[in-house]
Amino acid sequence: MEERKSFGTAAAAYAEHRPDYARAAPRWAVASAPGPRVLDLGAGTGKLTASLVALGLDVVAVEPDPAMLTELRRALPSVRALRGSAEAIPLPDGSVDAVVAGNAMHWFDMAVAGPEIARVLAPGGVLAGLWNVLDDHVEWVAELGRVAGAVVVGPRDTVTGWRAATADPHLPGGPPARFGAPEHAEFPHGQRRTAESLVSTLATRAGVLVLPARDRRAVLDRIRVFLTSDPRTGRGEFTLPMWTGVLRVRRL
Template identity: 75%
Template sequence: MDDDERLLHASSFGAAAVAYAEHRPDYAQAAVRWALAPAPGPRVLDLGAGTGKLTAVLAASAARGADVVAVEPDPEMLAQLRRSLPGVRALRGSAEEIPLPDGSVDAVVAGNAMHWFDMAVAGPEIARVLAPGGVLAGLWNVMDDRVDWVAGLAAVAGSAAVGPRDTPAAWRAETADMHLPQSGGAARFGSAEQAEFPHGQRRTADSLVATLATRAGLLVMPEQEREAALGRISAFLASQPDTARGEFTLPLLTAVLRVRRL
């Protein structure tokens, strides 16, 4: 994906902010705990926070001492976050221009967002706001295609709905080093670590279609193509015993990429 295409996809979510807030899953608490485990202190930045799906899990940790701030560039997404989590400090900004002082956080986390960062610019910015020994962690919810019907859904949905980081094996291959700061410069980062944690989301066929409709690949499609793709997904779900009637659990893994600032 070139820079123009990345920007188009990354800026597509605002128009679907309400649906994103309603339908996207949260993150496994065990994954968040692992992501933050090496952090030297309680100050956590959720960068590219969207409507606050990860922020909410972080905010739930406030009773255990977490001090959370969220930063999001899209005004519609940020408005949804502020409505959902009025007690969280939420600022307009981006990974490439973080509105926080030097060394002001102990951890930077990003939920399904780090792949949108221009890391050549964002890497030094993240290093700037991180205290020495601080942690950078990206979290992604990926569909567990070891389950047969999930593998079938991924095949039917196509790459616009189930992209290159949306299944476990693809995530491992695509993410290992691609979304991390370069090790050169004044601030250095250690070796990357990956981990995956079981998760799930209760869905119906209709609400799973609505969830997939918030994927960037579908949001940027021409309307006729988008409706055709969603129609194929809906027909597939109606044909599967596991998903045709009532609620079911969409098997997910919360996958984490973690690195420490040296």
């Protein structure tokens, strides 16, 4: 199974355990958009959609996976939610002022998705990707990344690596529209977890979901032993230090 197609197998767990986004991050992502019409592309279970709705924006969500879309519609029944993908967006030309993607833009085939995004964006519209990343400047978080391995915590998943890992390969280029220079910002964030609930969160990572069952258990057991044996994480609730990173470009 392709990693980007793996999330539907854990849609309910994704909805329960994945974090939302730092409150200031979605606001910054769309701050320079010419209007309130926003497309949440690759919306998953609606984690980012909910934050955009809370800003009073006119939001439509597009998600390719039916199980993820079901969770989104259950959580946000008032939101217009459509089956579709970044490569085939079911919206008219110039119909949105911003396209945002929460922990999703790296899955897009930008050779196809770039022209599609440009098509649905109004002139001057904004494209923004948001990623929740671990604060590996914190000692135990950096150690967690080493214990978990790259299949769980890759360069894109840490505050020290996300900019480089989500730069040019995840931006559209060429016709039919040009985009301006990328802008970056990071916003402090955190998620209250226990050792077991953090294991459950990491179990929803794509690299974990596609592992054979035996290998998946081994990885998660290794993480569980690390978390439960460390006094900073093994004694009830703690805050997982995070950042929400935002990459933003404007359609010219």
